[in-house]
Amino acid sequence: MQLTILIITTLILCAIGFFVGRRRAVSISRQKTKKLHSMPNFHGSYVAMWCAIPAFIIIVLWLALEQQILNALLLAHFGSSIADLDSVQIELLINDVKNIASGSSFGRGKSSDILLNAADHYESLQLTFRASVLAAGLSFSIASFLWAWKRISPTLKARNYVEFAVKVFLFICSTIAIITTVGIVLSVLFESIRFFGQISFWDFLFGSHWSPQTAIRDDQVGSSGSFGAIPLFTGTLTITIVAMLVALPIGLFSAIYMAEFASPRFRKTVKPILEILAGIPTVVYGFFAVLTIAPAIRGFGTELGLTVASESALAAGIVMGIMIIPFVSSLSDDAIVAVPKSLREGSLALGSTHSETIKKVVIPAALPGIVAACLLAISRAIGETMIVVMAAGLAANLTANPLNSVTTVTVQIVTLLVGDQEFDSAKTLAAFALGLVLFVSTLGLNIVALYVSRRYREQYD
Amino acid sequence: MNSQTEISKQIRMRAQNVDVFYGDKQALKKINLDIAANQVTALIGPSGCGKSTFLRCLNRMNDTIDSCKVSGDVSLDQRDIYSKDVDVVELRARIGMVFQKPNPFPKSIYDNVAYGPRIHGLTNNRHELDIIVEQSLLRAGLFDEVSDRLNSPGTSLSGGQQQRLCIARAIAISPEVILMDEPCSALDPIATAKVEELIDELKDHYTIVIVTHNMQQAARVSQYTAFFHLGEIIEFAETEKIFTNPVEKRTQDYITGRFG
Numbered sequence: 001m002q003l004t005i006l007i008i009t010t011l012i013l014c015a016i017g018f019f020v021g022r023r024r025a026v027s028i029s030r031q032k033t034k035k036l037h038s039m040p041n042f043h044g045s046y047v048a049m050w051c052a053i054p055a056f057i058i059i060v061l062w063l064a065l066e067q068q069i070l071n072a073l074l075l076a077h078f079g080s081s082i083a084d085l086d087s088v089q090i091e092l093l094i095n096d097v098k099n100i101a102s103g104s105s106f107g108r109g110k111s112s113d114i115l116l117n118a119a120d121h122y123e124s125l126q127l128t129f130r131a132s133v134l135a136a137g138l139s140f141s142i143a144s145f146l147w148a149w150k151r152i153s154p155t156l157k158a159r160n161y162v163e164f165a166v167k168v169f170l171f172i173c174s175t176i177a178i179i180t181t182v183g184i185v186l187s188v189l190f191e192s193i194r195f196f197g198q199i200s201f202w203d204f205l206f207g208s209h210w211s212p213q214t215a216i217r218d219d220q221v222g223s224s225g226s227f228g229a230i231p232l233f234t235g236t237l238t239i240t241i242v243a244m245l246v247a248l249p250i251g252l253f254s255a256i257y258m259a260e261f262a263s264p265r266f267r268k269t270v271k272p273i274l275e276i277l278a279g280i281p282t283v284v285y286g287f288f289a290v291l292t293i294a295p296a297i298r299g300f301g302t303e304l305g306l307t308v309a310s311e312s313a314l315a316a317g318i319v320m321g322i323m324i325i326p327f328v329s330s331l332s333d334d335a336i337v338a339v340p341k342s343l344r345e346g347s348l349a350l351g352s353t354h355s356e357t358i359k360k361v362v363i364p365a366a367l368p369g370i371v372a373a374c375l376l377a378i379s380r381a382i383g384e385t386m387i388v389v390m391a392a393g394l395a396a397n398l399t400a401n402p403l404n405s406v407t408t409v410t411v412q413i414v415t416l417l418v419g420d421q422e423f424d425s426a427k428t429l430a431a432f433a434l435g436l437v438l439f440v441s442t443l444g445l446n447i448v449a450l451y452v453s454r455r456y457r458e459q460y461d
Numbered sequence: 462m463n464s465q466t467e468i469s470k471q472i473r474m475r476a477q478n479v480d481v482f483y484g485d486k487q488a489l490k491k492i493n494l495d496i497a498a499n500q501v502t503a504l505i506g507p508s509g510c511g512k513s514t515f516l517r518c519l520n521r522m523n524d525t526i527d528s529c530k531v532s533g534d535v536s537l538d539q540r541d542i543y544s545k546d547v548d549v550v551e552l553r554a555r556i557g558m559v560f561q562k563p564n565p566f567p568k569s570i571y572d573n574v575a576y577g578p579r580i581h582g583l584t585n586n587r588h589e590l591d592i593i594v595e596q597s598l599l600r601a602g603l604f605d606e607v608s609d610r611l612n613s614p615g616t617s618l619s620g621g622q623q624q625r626l627c628i629a630r631a632i633a634i635s636p637e638v639i640l641m642d643e644p645c646s647a648l649d650p651i652a653t654a655k656v657e658e659l660i661d662e663l664k665d666h667y668t669i670v671i672v673t674h675n676m677q678q679a680a681r682v683s684q685y686t687a688f689f690h691l692g693e694i695i696e697f698a699e700t701e702k703i704f705t706n707p708v709e710k711r712t713q714d715y716i717t718g719r720f721g
């Protein structure tokens with residue numbers, strides 16, 4: 001509530017600041033003969049900027065520090081009565097107080113007087129804190145508004161300041177994505193480290209048995225859990241290989257056809273359609289896998305006298321391959337089209353046929369781009385979840401036979417985290433370790449792809 | 462129009478009434494030109510007058526441009542190269558081409574030169590291929606510079622070396638006619654001198670047509686010169702005659718640098 005007030009008043013203040021600053025600049029330039037260094041609009045923006053900056057800093061500090069400060073004050077309120085509690089108990093205590101204060105606890109009636117007291121105290125603390133922050137924010141804003149307003153003069157380099165501020169703002173925006181990514185990686189990393197505190201790294205990476213069910217209570221019957229991830233890796237690998245066996249030839253050949261043989265009109269219609277295909281939600285592909293491909297493979301396998309699981313790596317892999325075709329063909333097509341015409345003409349002028357030219361000159365020249373496309377496609381296949389959940393099953397079989405049902409890293413992450421969780425059991429933490437493996441491998445593939453396509457670009461510029 | 466100048470030498474290629482259109486735009490109008498065997502014929506003229514277009518008619522390279530329509534007769538040794546029963550691929554093997562901009566394949570120097578012979582199965586074993594590659598590089602005046610790095614990429618050579626590599630690549634399949642589109646436009650004077658020397662030698666075995674913007678070059682290397690202007694041949698004669706005693710005023714103006 002107080003936050004909203006602060007934001008809205010700051011915005012209003014900024015608007016006022018802009019017009020007031022502008023007016024002052026205009027009137028100064030009328031009175032004095034000296035020319036303004038910057039245009040009036042920049043002076044307006046300068047004042048507005050100085051309204052926003054203190055408020056922004058206060059808001060950020062507020063969001064970052066409110067909890068810590070309130071907790072510290074609350075503990076001070078309890079004083080020495082909690083000296084013998086350990087950190088977990090203190091955390092619980094604070095949570096209790098907060099729950100009572102916010103009214104979300106059912107136990108208000110049953111709680112002890114000390115807690116109720118503390119809750120009331122907490123509420124008043126919060127109120128005072130927020131009110132004072134609000135007051136501080138507003139007064140800072142107004143003060144710096146006045147200061148900036150006073151500074152307006154013909155010699156003020158308002159344009160330079162404003163442009164610098166814009167630059168800083170843009171820089172912050174551009175780093176947000178990177179910082180978020182780093183944050184995600186770090187959180188996955190820390191949870192994984194906790195996991196590896198319980199399960200040995202080597203057992204995880206090279207163990208061949210995956211059964212993450214652990215007993216939740218001590219008296220429960222249940223395995224102690226086994227976290228050998230090899231079956232997941234082989235499952236992912238099998239499905240990825242099947243997918244690439246489908247996507248690579250079809251994608252590449254359709255790219256060659258589009259780039260080399262198709263009429264411009266055909267190309268202009270088909271390429272966008274292919275790119276739209278890339279936008280179909282993977283769940284929809286999943287339906288296709290479950291309802292069409294899997295039964296078809298099963299039927300076909302039975303004809304041949306093979307036993308095919310109703311959920312097979314083959315079905316999932318084929319559909320995943322179909323899903324990636326547009327990806328491969330579109331990127332490869334770009335790579336092939338980027339091969340300079342002069343190379344084709346050079347080859348044709350030596351009396352080679354169109355197909356010889358494609359085979360011996362165009363494809364080799366486009367190869368780095370094609371390889372990069374494939375690597376990106378592989379990393380998509382590895383990260384793909386939905387199709388596999390629907391079509392490949394959950395059984396962590398260690399097998400290289402694509403007719404069996406297998407499971408993949410992503411699918412296991414999903415199953416580990418679906419439902420009720422304890423956030424410190426090995427079972428849940430295993431999901432983070434798997435996530436880390438996934439992240440590292442796709443990151444590696446993308447880096448290689450980037451490197452390859454960079455080198456490729458250097459060649460013709 | 463003085464393009465029917467009688468050539469005393471044996472005629473290897475002959476263009477008669479050639480019109481070329483790019484879409485609706487006419488690039489060449491009623492071109493008549495004879496190309497003498499084992500001689501160098503230079504095509505000169507201001508930019509955009511259709512020299513490259515004409516050159517590309519001679520090995521049907523224009524087939525690769527969809528909007529380009531060629532009519533009229535072009536013959537090689539009295540056989541119409543645009544007739545239905547001519548195999549374009551075989552034709553291009555007989556009429557080699559060196560492009561204005563060097564375009565080595567992104568392969569090794571060796572593979573660049575060996576490309577043609579391999580495609581056409583000219584050799585039975587590696588040894589024969591080695592000989593062809595070496596011979597071609599030697600004749601293109603490049604062998605000494607690259608003999609110790611035949612396996613490094615052709616694109617790593619300098620512009621002038623690349624152009625000579627492209628010449629070596631073209632002569633490796635022993636074409637009967639070599640078309641060169643401004644082969645020296647990217648070269649320094651020394652490399653240019655080398656290429657000119659090469660052209661002079663090559664003409665004993667091959668028939669050469671060269672496009673050039675450099676009047677001195679045309680005068681130095683060619684025996685016949687055709688002056689193109691706005692899609693037409695204004696004058697065609699022995700080089701000596703064109704440069705000393707042109708019939709047309711426009712030719713004279715162009716050669717002396719008064720327009721173009």
Ligand SMILES: Nc1ncnc2c1ncn2[C@@H]1O[C@H](COP(=O)(O)OP(=O)(O)OP(=O)(O)O)[C@@H](O)[C@H]1O
Pocket residue numbers: 483488507508509510511512513514515526528
């Ligand atoms: N691919 C093409 N599509 C359409 N028009 C073309 C094409 N190539 C050439 N032309 C046109 O044909 C005319 C002749 O071009 P051409 O390339 O033969 O000129 P040029 O004499 O070789 O010129 P330069 O000396 O600059 O190389 C020009 O007007 C050009 O605009």
Ligand SMILES: [Mg+2]
Pocket residue numbers: 512513514561642
């Ligand atoms: Mg040209």
